[in-house]
Amino acid sequence: KQEVTQIPAALSVPEGENLVLNCSFTDSAIYNLQWFRQDPGKGLTSLLLIQSSQREQTSGRLNASLDKSSGRSTLYIAASQPGDSATYLCAVRDAGKSTFGDGTTLTVKP
């Protein structure tokens, strides 16, 4: 059974800092890994999708890496802004379903 763990559960940083969010998973037989952002009371916003054959993906200030053999992914956020405050979820996808971690709640202080 796939299990996904996200560390830390919560993170508070001053504006402008670079930060790394971590995601680990137990079964490396995945099709892809996806990072989402969730604002309080809202749905999921997809940030980055990494296919199992890829090592990383970049979008603006975001960079996600994937090491399938070790069951790890990281989301790097450069030059954090207060608008980045949200919960960040990672999800691994096997045949037909996604397994999510419980997220990291990020607060960026002005």
Added chain:
Amino acid sequence: DAGVTQSPTHLIKTRGQQVTLRCSPKSGHDTVSWYQQALGQGPQFIFQYYEEEERQRGNFPDRFSGHQFPNYSSELNVNALLLGDSALYLCASSFGTGGTEAFFGQGTRLTVV
């Protein structure tokens, strides 16, 4: 492209009642999955529908059932509602039952009182 659409956005029900949530997949997608997200937790997989049949199921009781229509849209039904069923219910659509990218709707917030 409207993406994945869910209705209603919010719903309040009384314990013991039944509820139906609806989902329209993204254009070109034929597979719909449902997830339950309790407060402070990640979404949990409920089940997946493809070709109008339930293909996979997570660890949810039989009170949770679903349906997929010929136009690929889907319904999630929950019977005998419990207070613990209060959650955000998310629908995701994809093409086929493999590992293609899933697109998520904005969810239905169900409150059971």
